[in-house]
């Protein structure tokens with residue numbers, strides 16, 4: 211029987227286990243990437259493991275999130291990241307060089323290899339035929355030591371693309387269509403492999419828009435074959451030697467299939483406050499806007515920004531509207547400058563930001579109170595943009611640019627004749643802001659500013675856990691709800707005691723005081739708890755506040771892994787009514803915890819307040835059980 215592309219790459223990297231849906235496998239990791247907002251934690255953990263040099267083929271540390279230097283914290287983090295990279299054999303992409311996923315795609319992605327990154331959108335490089343997975347920081351630290359990454363074998367879904375996109379319909383609309391169809395939890399436990407004749411009309415950056423937002427489906431990752439278009443992309447990057455042809459066998463089998471006829475699609479938009487709250491642009495056309503932001507790791511390629519510049523050429527942005535662009539990389543910025551497009555954008559009244567995440571994570575460009583922001587980004591969870599009462603819509607760069615002309619949400623088809631960007635004959639490629647590791651690491655001294663604090667560790671789990679339900683939450687709680695983004699909070703990414711003060715800040719401002727007063731306890735939540743980002747801070751901060759276990763209807767993949775790595779027990783409620791039967795403030799007691807974990811048995815929780823018993827399951831693999839018993843990944847690794 212033939213193999214699909216995912217099976218081929220996973221098989222070639224298989225270290226342990228068998229590729230059978232649901233079974234845990236260990237895969238070797240060729241490359242790792244980190245970004246600064248999660249990176250400091252990764253390298254602190256890597257240092258704690260204590261090996262002299264990374265053992266991957268390539269590891270890169272990017273600075274793209276906390277680029278604003280409003281006080282010493284981010285600047286200090288950057289010095290730490292640069293020195294630690296130099297010492298341990300890691301490439302360092304300086305602030306200003308661009309967003310990790312865009313730069314990695316341009317300069318480092320290799321078809322057929324595996325990439326593990328401490329950022330949920332690491333999946334972007336799947337657009338160039340990699341198995342690229344987002345994970346928590348400690349998993350990435352461990353992968354840098356040459357150890358495999360473990361995951362339950364996902365189901366493999368073929369997304370067959372038929373036909374061709376019509377004018378003004380883009381790759382972004384394909385992934386928004388999938389989000390509408392499958393929702394933000396539709397991809398959990400799955401890898402999406404794209405195929406069918408329709409992929410031939412999608413360039414690598416367009417494919418990468420789709421694989422990037424596969425993260426919003428909750429998918430483990432998404433991948434496109436490596437074909438002639440991948441070769442052309444690598445050639446433009448002067449890296450054609452990295453190309454190999456890769457694809458599924460003709461008789462490949464899949465666990466599931468989805469078919470999309472590209473001719474049927476039209477411009478789409480995600481309404482507040484979830485990327486799957488999708489409708490057609492037409493349905494919300496005319497909505498007045500305060501702000502438009504174009505960029506992010508989803509839509510900041512050369513072609514994206516050229517299209518925006520062409521639409522805005524000769525136009526003037528309405529006075530009451532603020533429009534920003536953040537190029538995905540310094541390379542994109544340089545090339546749009548060379549082509550004159552930057553001038554068109556500046557003339558139209560666009561604010562040109564540096565190549566970084568910027569507004570996507572609330573690093574500036576917070577909408578005004580009650581304001582409406584239209585973004586060619588990937589996430590619109592409440593509060594993520596830095597304000598909790600504003601509304602964020604997500605769309606393609608073309609829809610954003612059409613709306614920048616009018617000041618209201620506008621269907622780009624209203625612009626009439628489609629625009630075309632000619633492929634460039636000569637593309638500027640320049641790696642000046644990528645610093646290679648030191649040739650003599652013994653000469654490098656790692657510099658740690660006062661904001662860089664040790665990572666708190668949890669001790670081995672006790673046999674009895676007890677305490678109050680500190681908070682009862684609904685379905686779809688994102689990591690932006692657990693530990694928000696924004697300049698104020700992001701500054702403390704290297705300082706868990708300081709950042710934990712912001713836990714559930716927008717959801718329940720009293721949570722932190724309550725957790726401290728009750729000396730920890732439990733979190734209760736609904737479906738897809740912890741969706742969104744890979745930030746392990748969303749597990750480390752609750753751990754610091756004494757959270758012992760999290761009880762939910764279901765977890766998002768990366769966050770569940772982060773809880774385990776932090777030594778917090780992830781528990782799934784067995785029957786539906788049990789969620790309704792527990793209230794905030796209820797006192798819970800679990801006994802025989804260690805034995806139940808060792809034997810993989812369900813656990814019984816006594817709700818002391820209600821005098822009821824509830825059954826929960828931890829569903830841990832043998833390795834996860836050992837991590838929890840040891841009190842987290844670092845303690846487990848220290849056992850040898």
Ligand code: MIC
Nearest residue numbers: 247248329330331743744745
């Ligand atoms: C995000 O998009 O939410 C982030 C910021 O890039 C995160 C990582 C983080 O929280 O630092 C992600 O997607 O993993």
Ligand code: SF4
Nearest residue numbers: 331506507567570571
């Ligand atoms: Fe940066 Fe936004 Fe992409 Fe996260 S989603 S990596 S914050 S651009």
